[in-house]
Amino acid sequence: MVKAVVGANWGDEGKGKITDMLAEHADIIVRFQGGANAGHTIKNNYGKFALHTLPSGVFYGHTTSIIGNGVALDIPRLLEEVRSITDRGVPAPKLLVSDRAQIVMSYHVLFDQYEEERLGGRSFGSTKSGIAPFYSDKYAKTGIQVSELFDGQLLAEKVRRVCETKNILLEHLYHKPLLEAEDLMAELHKYKEMIAPYVADVSAFLAGALKEGKVVLLEGQLGTLRDPDHGIYPMVTSSSTLAAYGAIGAGIPPYEISEVITVCKAYSSAVGAGEFVTEIFGEEADELRKRGGDGGEFGATTGRPRRMGWFDCVASKYGCRLQGTTGVAFTVLDVLGYLDEIPVCTGYEIDGKVTTEFPVTAQLKKAKPVYEILPGWKCDITGIRNYQELPQNCRNYIEFVEKQIGYPVTMVSNGPAREDIIYRK
Numbered sequence: 462m463v464k465a466v467v468g469a470n471w472g473d474e475g476k477g478k479i480t481d482m483l484a485e486h487a488d489i490i491v492r493f494q495g496g497a498n499a500g501h502t503i504k505n506n507y508g509k510f511a512l513h514t515l516p517s518g519v520f521y522g523h524t525t526s527i528i529g530n531g532v533a534l535d536i537p538r539l540l541e542e543v544r545s546i547t548d549r550g551v552p553a554p555k556l557l558v559s560d561r562a563q564i565v566m567s568y569h570v571l572f573d574q575y576e577e578e579r580l581g582g583r584s585f586g587s588t589k590s591g592i593a594p595f596y597s598d599k600y601a602k603t604g605i606q607v608s609e610l611f612d613g614q615l616l617a618e619k620v621r622r623v624c625e626t627k628n629i630l631l632e633h634l635y636h637k638p639l640l641e642a643e644d645l646m647a648e649l650h651k652y653k654e655m656i657a658p659y660v661a662d663v664s665a666f667l668a669g670a671l672k673e674g675k676v677v678l679l680e681g682q683l684g685t686l687r688d689p690d691h692g693i694y695p696m697v698t699s700s701s702t703l704a705a706y707g708a709i710g711a712g713i714p715p716y717e718i719s720e721v722i723t724v725c726k727a728y729s730s731a732v733g734a735g736e737f738v739t740e741i742f743g744e745e746a747d748e749l750r751k752r753g754g755d756g757g758e759f760g761a762t763t764g765r766p767r768r769m770g771w772f773d774c775v776a777s778k779y780g781c782r783l784q785g786t787t788g789v790a791f792t793v794l795d796v797l798g799y800l801d802e803i804p805v806c807t808g809y810e811i812d813g814k815v816t817t818e819f820p821v822t823a824q825l826k827k828a829k830p831v832y833e834i835l836p837g838w839k840c841d842i843t844g845i846r847n848y849q850e851l852p853q854n855c856r857n858y859i860e861f862v863e864k865q866i867g868y869p870v871t872m873v874s875n876g877p878a879r880e881d882i883i884y885r886k
Contacts, residue, residue: 463677463713464720465704466790468684469780471731472702473758473767474724475792475874477501477517480680482879483722484518488675489525489667492516493710494700495682496533496565498590504877507551514539516680519546519554526554527663530561531700531710533595534607536652558656559663559712560608567648568627568640569594575635588733596699607660610653620645664712671717679707679718685780686735693822696735704784723786723868725777727794727858729770730758736825739770739806746770753796771804771832774865779819781868788871791859795875800837803858806830807865835861843876848883851875 466483468474481503484490497513504510505520512519514535516526528534539558547553569591577589598604603623609615620642628639670677681702686692688702700706704723708715728749731737741749746769750758758767781789797803808815809828820828838852845851851859851873863870873883 462674462719463671463679463707463717464722465679465681465707465718465784466722466724467679467681467704467707467784468702469723469725469777469784469786469789470684470729470773471686471733471735471737472683473730473732474684474726475790476680476724477503477512478792478874478877478879479722479724479790479872480517480678481505481520482882483678484516484521484524486676487518487524487678489527489670490516490518490678490680491527491529491663491667491707491711492532493529493679493681493707494531494702495698496590496592496595497535497538498533498588498592498698501680501682505879507546508549510546510549513542515542515546515554515556516678518678518680520551522552524555526556527667527711528556528558528562528659529663529711530559530563531706532559532562533565533592533700534558534562534656535565535590536656540655556659557661557663557666558607558659560606560660561663561712562607563595563599563604564607564610564649564652565591565595566605566645568623568645569598571637572627572630572635575631575637579635593699605649607656610649610656616649617642617646620649667711667713671713677711677713677717679704679711681707684724685783686776688783691783693735693825695822696733720787721785722788722790722872723781723784724790724792725772725781725862725866726792727772727797727862728753729773729776730767731770732765732767736822736828737768737770738776738809738825738828739773739804739830740768741770748799749796752799753793771806771830772862773806773830774862775806775809775817775819777862778817778866778868781866786868789863789866789868790872790874791862791870792874794855794859794873795841795843795881797858798838798841801839803835803837804832805835805858805861805865807833833861843881845875846883848873848885851883 572594808831
C-alpha cells in the first residue's frame with residue numbers, strides 16, 4: 462500500500478507532523494521531489510526538529526528512509542542533517558539514496574544567488590539553495606546523476622562541458638569568478654565518498670517491498686500552489702508538488718498510490734513571493750503569526766516570517782482537487798482559539814464577478830476575497846482526542862470548510878505534538 466502526504470496550498474501546512482505520525486504504521490518513507498529549500502518541522506519524544514531533506518518518518522527505528530530520484534540531492538546537507546539528529550539521540554536511520562537522483566552542485570547555489578542579485582526587486586524570493594539552477598540543468602540534460610559519480614571518464618567529460626557553458630554566463634552575465642574543472646572534480650570525488658554507503662536501485666527496492674505488502678509513505682514538499690504547472694506561476698518551485706509526481710519521483714507505478722492525504726492549515730500562510738488573496742497585514746497578521754505553529758510562523762529553512770492570511774476555500778478546494786485527495790488533514794486548528802470571529806474566504810471577486818474556481822495567475826492578481834464570518838470558540842482545544850468533545854463552534858468551523866472544499870476532513874491536528882490529533886470517519 463502506498464499513501465502520499467502532500468500540501469494543498471503554498472507549503473508550510475504541517476505535512477511533517479502528519480508524515481511523522483503516519484510513519485508509526487509504515488515501513489518505508491520516500492521524499493520524492495524538491496530539495497533542501499523548504500523544511501518540515503517535527504516535534505516528538507526526541508525534541509523539536511526542522512528537516513530539509515530527510516523524510517519526516519526518520520525518527521522510527523523500524524522504517525527505511527528513501528531519497529527518491531525526483532529529489533534535488535544536496536549531499537553535504539543531507540549527511541549534515543543525519544548527524545544533526547543522531548547527535549541528539551535519534552538512532553542512525555536506515556537510509557537509501559536513489560542512484561538516479563541528481564546532485565545539487567556548489568555552482569547551482571552560486572547561480573541561484575547571482576540570479577536573485579541580478580533580478581533585484583523582480584526576484585522570485587528564492588531560498589538560494591540552488592534549486593532552480595539544479596532543475597534547469599536536469600531538464601537541459603547537463604545534470605549529474607549519483608550513478609555517474611562512479612564513472613570517472615564520463616564525469617570528467619561532463620565537468621568539461623559544464624565549465625564551458627557556465628563560464629560564459631559567469632563572465633558575461635554575472636561578472637563573477639569562473640569555474641575550474643579541477644575544483645569540480647575534487648567536489649564530486651568528495652561527494653562520491655560521502656554518499657557511496659547509501660546508494661541503491663530504489664525503484665527495484667520499492668517494487669520488492671510492495672510485492673511483500675509493505676506500507677510506503679510518499680512525502681511531498683511545499684503544496685499545490687507552488688507546482689510549476691498548476692501553481693501561481695512563475696512564483697512557484699521547480700519540481701512538481703503533486704501526489705501524481707510521487708510515482709515518478711519514487712519510481713513506482715501510479716496505480717500503487719491508494720491514498721492521498723492532503724494537508725490544509727486552518728488558516729493560511731506562505732513563505733516567499735506570489736499571489737495570496739487572503740493575506741492580512743499589520744497587528745492582525747502579527748498576532749496570528751506569533752500564535753501560529755509551534756513557536757510562531759517562521760520558515761523552517763530560512764527563518765523568514767511567514768505571510769499570514771485567513772483560510773481560503775477557493776485555493777484549498779483547487780489544491781485538493783489537483784492532488785487527488787482522499788482525505789484532508791486539517792492542522793493548527795488550536796491556534797484560532799483566541800478569535801471572537803473567524804473570516805473564511807468562500808469566493809474571489811474578479812472584475813465585478815464572484816467565482817469559486819481558482820484562476821490563472823493573471824486573473825488571480827485582480828482577485829479580492831469574499832468572506833463569510835464564523836463565530837470563534839474562545840478556548841484552548843489542545844489535548845482533546847474525541848471530535849464530539851470539541852466546542853460546537855469549532856466543529857461548525859471544520860464542517861463549514863469541509864462543505865466548501867468538497868473533501869472529507871479525516872484528521873484534525875490540535876497541537877504541535879505527535880499525539881495531538883483527532884481522527885474523523
